[in-house]
Amino acid sequence: MAFRDDLRQAFDLISHRPTVGAAATNVALPDVRRVYLGRIRYFIYYRVKPDQVEILALWHGNRGQNPEL
Numbered sequence: 001m002a003f004r005d006d007l008r009q010a011f012d013l014i015s016h017r018p019t020v021g022a023a024a025t026n027v028a029l030p031d032v033r034r035v036y037l038g039r040i041r042y043f044i045y046y047r048v049k050p051d052q053v054e055i056l057a058l059w060h061g062n063r064g065q066n067p068e069l
Helices: 002-016
Strands: 032-037 042-049 052-060
Touching (some): 002 032, 002 052
Antiparallel strands (some): 032 042
16 A cells, blocks of 8 residues: 555655656656655656656666656
């Protein structure tokens, strides 16, 4: 339940405040942001488009490096 609940809350937050995430570093794609979900230890990587938020990756913190984006 924590996983699903945290994802739902994060997606809701991102959809209402798309600039909430920090700029992701060390990724090839431009304008990538990320939000850390501390309780479940996942990052959501995303980009803000004019009419939508594009989710690029869901990445566990134990995986080390950023995803290849």
